[in-house]
Amino acid sequence: MRLSARQRSLVGLLQPYLLIAPTLVLVLIFNVAPAFRTVNDSLYKPARGLNAAGRPPEFVGLQNFRDIFDDTHYMGGRFLRTLRNTVIFAAATVGIGVPLGLMTALLLNRGQPLLGLWRFAVFYPSLLPLIGAASIWSFVFSDSIGLANALLRTVGHPGLNWLGDRNLVLFSVVIVNIWKQAGYFMIFFLAGLQNISRDIYEASSLDGAGPMQQFVYLTMPLLRRTLLFVVVIAFTFAFQTVEQLQALGEGGPADSANLLLYLVFQNISERRNWGYVNAMTIVLIGLVLVFTLSNFLLFERDEPT
Amino acid sequence: MKDANLLLRRFGAALKAALAIAFLIPLFFTVLVSVRPEAEPVTNGNIFFGSEVTLDNYQRALDIAPWSLHYLNSIVFVAGTLLVQLLTVTAAAYAFARMKFFGRNILLLIILLQLMIPSGVLLVQNFRTIQLLGLFDTRVALMIPYWGSAFGVLLLRQTFREVPLELEEAARIDGANLYQVIRHVYITNAIPAYLAFALVSVSSHWNEFLWPFIITRSEEIRPLTVGLNKLIKTTDQGAFYGQLMAGTLIVIMPLVILFLVFQRQFVESFARSGIR
Numbered sequence: 199m200r201l202s203a204r205q206r207s208l209v210g211l212l213q214p215y216l217l218i219a220p221t222l223v224l225v226l227i228f229n230v231a232p233a234f235r236t237v238n239d240s241l242y243k244p245a246r247g248l249n250a251a252g253r254p255p256e257f258v259g260l261q262n263f264r265d266i267f268d269d270t271h272y273m274g275g276r277f278l279r280t281l282r283n284t285v286i287f288a289a290a291t292v293g294i295g296v297p298l299g300l301m302t303a304l305l306l307n308r309g310q311p312l313l314g315l316w317r318f319a320v321f322y323p324s325l326l327p328l329i330g331a332a333s334i335w336s337f338v339f340s341d342s343i344g345l346a347n348a349l350l351r352t353v354g355h356p357g358l359n360w361l362g363d364r365n366l367v368l369f370s371v372v373i374v375n376i377w378k379q380a381g382y383f384m385i386f387f388l389a390g391l392q393n394i395s396r397d398i399y400e401a402s403s404l405d406g407a408g409p410m411q412q413f414v415y416l417t418m419p420l421l422r423r424t425l426l427f428v429v430v431i432a433f434t435f436a437f438q439t440v441e442q443l444q445a446l447g448e449g450g451p452a453d454s455a456n457l458l459l460y461l462v463f464q465n466i467s468e469r470r471n472w473g474y475v476n477a478m479t480i481v482l483i484g485l486v487l488v489f490t491l492s493n494f495l496l497f498e499r500d501e502p503t
Numbered sequence: 504m505k506d507a508n509l510l511l512r513r514f515g516a517a518l519k520a521a522l523a524i525a526f527l528i529p530l531f532f533t534v535l536v537s538v539r540p541e542a543e544p545v546t547n548g549n550i551f552f553g554s555e556v557t558l559d560n561y562q563r564a565l566d567i568a569p570w571s572l573h574y575l576n577s578i579v580f581v582a583g584t585l586l587v588q589l590l591t592v593t594a595a596a597y598a599f600a601r602m603k604f605f606g607r608n609i610l611l612l613i614i615l616l617q618l619m620i621p622s623g624v625l626l627v628q629n630f631r632t633i634q635l636l637g638l639f640d641t642r643v644a645l646m647i648p649y650w651g652s653a654f655g656v657l658l659l660r661q662t663f664r665e666v667p668l669e670l671e672e673a674a675r676i677d678g679a680n681l682y683q684v685i686r687h688v689y690i691t692n693a694i695p696a697y698l699a700f701a702l703v704s705v706s707s708h709w710n711e712f713l714w715p716f717i718i719t720r721s722e723e724i725r726p727l728t729v730g731l732n733k734l735i736k737t738t739d740q741g742a743f744y745g746q747l748m749a750g751t752l753i754v755i756m757p758l759v760i761l762f763l764v765f766q767r768q769f770v771e772s773f774a775r776s777g778i779r
Contacts, residue, residue, distance in 0.1 A: 213681070214607075217598035220591040221614055224651030229617045232628030239628075305519045314766055319523035321770065322530070325762050326755050327710035327728050333735055333751045334529050337536060337744045345532050377526065382773065389774040409511055438623050441712045445735045459624065463713060466627055475627050482624055490619040 233483065240476035244469055255473075262477040273474045280449075280456040281481065283368055287375070287457060288436035295376040296432055299383025300425070304417070306384070307391045321381035328378065332445035335374045336361070339446070361447040364454035371455050374442055379435065383428050390424030391417070427497055433489040437482060458482045530759075537561065537749040560743075564750035567737055569722065573730035576642075580715070580726050581708045584646045585701055592652050592700070596659035597685050601671070617653035626713065633718055644718045645726070649708065655700050658775065662696040663689050699772035702765075709758065727754050 240262055245253035268274035302320050306313065323331055338345045339360035347357030360370045394417070402412055418425075440460035443449055449456030449464070456464075462478055465471045538556050541563075564570075598604070599611055622629055629648055638644040670688045679687065690697070712728040719725050734750040737743075762769055 211604075214598040214602040214604040217594040217602075218610060218614075221595040221651040221653075221656060222610060224591070224647070225614050225617050225653065227632065228622050228629055228648040228651070229620055229625065230613065232622075232625040232632065233616075233620050235628050236625065301518075302522060305515055305522070316519060316523055317770065318763065318766060319526050322759060322762060323526065324773075325706055325710075325758050325769070327712060327731070329712045329728050329731055329735070330710075330751050330755045333731060333747060334533050336735070337533065337748055338529055340744060343744060345528070377529070381526070385770050385774045388770075409508060438621065444712065444732060459626070459713075462627060463717070466630060466717060479624065479627055483620055486621070486624055487619060490621075494615070494619065 236476050236479045236483070240473060240480050243473045246470070258473065262473040263480075266474055266477050266481075273471065276453050276456070276461060277474070277478055279453045280458055280461045283453075283456055284437065284458045284485070286368060287372055288433055290372045291375050291379060291436045292429055292432045294372075295380050296383055296425070296428055298376065298380045299428065300387050300421075302380065303384045303387030303391060304413075307388065320384055323378045323380075324382040326378070328439060328441040329445055331378050332374060332442035335370075335377075335442075336445045339370055362451065364451045367447055367450035367455040371442060371446055371450075371457075374446065375436070375439060378439075378442075379432070383432060386424055386428050387421065390421050394420050427493070430489050430493045430496070434486060434493065437486050437489075458485075533748045533752060536745055537752055539745055541743055541745040560745035560749035561753070563743075563746045564734060564753060567746075567750070568730040568733050570727070570730060570750075570753055572723070573725065573727045576724055577709055577726040577728075579642060580645050581705045583642065584649045584708050585704050587646065587650045588652050588655055588700075588704060589697070591650055592655035592659055593685065593690065595656045596663055597689060599656065600660045600663035601668075611656075614651070614653045614656055617651070618657075622648045623714070626717070630717055639718065640720045640724070642724050645715055645724070648714070649704075652700075652704070655704070658696055658700055659693060662693040666692045696775075698768065699775045702769055702772040703775075706758070706769075730754070 239255075241257060241259060242255040243258045243262065244255050265271045266274050266277040269278055306316050306320075326334075337343075341347065341357075341359060341362070344360070346360060350357050358366060361367050398416055398420075399412060402416060407415070438459060440457045440463070443455070443457060443460045447455060449460060453461070458478065459482060462475050462482070465475050468475075537560050538558065539560075540555060540557055541560060595614070599607065633639055633644045633647075636644075638647070666689055670692070671684055674684050674688050709726075710728065711726075712732065715726050716729050716732065719729070722730075731750060731754045734747060738747040
């Protein structure tokens with residue numbers, strides 16, 4: 199087929215748009231539009247009563263938000279407890295998991311025999327499906343035959359109700375998440391450590407710096423960027439990792455270990471809660487956005503030109 | 504000073520061993536429990552082995568769910584997702600890396616919104632979108648939200664920009680069209696980036712549960728994770744942990760073995776999945 203110069207320049211003009219169209223359209227359909235619809239639907243309540251099915255939803259302004267932040271409301275009680283759990287869950291995962299990842303990276307950094315084995319030991323949980331990891335831990339935590347209680351009994355403790363005690367179950371879920379994520383955090387620290395030149399350490403050794411001094415004055419300042427990055431993605435993930443609850447008590451007794459996205463999932467087919475579910479999603483998006491945006495602003499060095 | 508260093512190194516080695524054991528113990532006992540007779544507590548007699556080594560648990564786990572079907576479904580899900588992603592991501596990455604057009608920055612920013620508002624968080628609305636599109640309980644519904652990948656576009660755009668422009672110009676002079684330029688100049692020079700993207704994509708979708716669980720109903724198309732969920736729910740009532748651990752191992756073993764073989768590539772790919 200022969201094209202005139204005019205036709206060819208038109209094709210050339212359209213070409214970039216055709217190339218990006220599939221990605222752009224999919225992002226619009228599955229990320230941008232639903233985000234806007236979430237905002238919209240959070241302002242409505244489904245019609246109630248006998249003939250509710252055909253009737254349009256009722257505009258209620260911010261009433262859904264008032265309800266979910268109201269402790270005495272049936273959904274508000276659940277939401278507030280779950281929101282509190284989500285913040286504790288994220289803070290504990292980051293506060294314990296990130297230092298643990300850093301520590302394992304420091305221990306594994308020096309060239310050594312069996313590196314592959316050590317790395318496998320810490321990293322393999324990150325590759326498991328969350329629900330598979332939870333399944334393993336449902337055995338570890340099981341009441342009568344579980345591993346955790348078997349260990350406690352060897353030291354004379356009668357054992358704990360890991361997934362049934364409402365003061366304990368969130369803590370159990372945090373343990374699973376740290377076990378699952380620490381290896382993932384570790385690899386970012388390993389990559390960061392590899393970027394630090396060996397010469398700096400040699401030079402400081404000659405000047406008489408010991409390993410502790412090197413850690414405080416060299417490694418930590420040079421790893422600051424990586425640390426910040428890992429903290430940010432760790433928070434982002436924490437708000438979205440909820441699948442383990444499916445195998446670990448489904449949010450615990452009276453939502454004592456429920457997490458936000460899982461609460462949304464539990465109510466997805468409850469028609470009367472549609473407005474609440476969308477309002478809760480807005481809160482969740484807000485939490486995630488704080489961290490994804492800071493990730494973008496802090497680390498997107500490669501600006502579009 | 505020298506003694507202190509030696510002490511520190513010894514302490515480090517001990518800590519490392521303790522950590523490795525702590526991380527491995529759950530997997531280790533999962534394997535042990537899966538070959539013990541059912542309902543024989545680990546505290547009962549020998550902590551390592553039960554009264555006999557048996558494969559009964561595997562037999563019963565195999566009876567509960569059609570695992571080979573679930574395997575096939577998972578493979579179709581991750582492969583179908585990845586293949587389309589490779590096409591969309593390559594096209595968009597090339598346009599953003601090497602073409603000049605009106606609105607380029609703003610369009611890239613819109614695509615990057617996916618990284619800021621991940622589709623997993625938008626579960627409720629995407630569930631409804633799939634219903635409206637008439638895709639509920641189809642294989643396409645599983646894959647379609649992932650067919651556009653902002654992460655992939657960013658990763659490959661960056662890689663494509665590092666390909667010397669002279670290579671493209673030379674190919675153009677030889678008469679190569681756009682498809683040939685992308686195929687022979689860009690893709691050929693970006694294989695490690697493609698490998699990294701593929702590993703991250705495959706492992707994250709292989710492990711996905713919530714989305715496949717709500718968007719499908721038929722066993723004929725449900726992936727492994729949903730099959731494992733069925734086993735978990737069956738086990739809930741009677742605490743048949745032997746059978747559950749056997750089923751869990753059936754699901755996770757291929758991944759663990761794959762990781763043992765391609766450990767270095769996995770670690771390097773995942774390290775790239777965050778740092779841009």
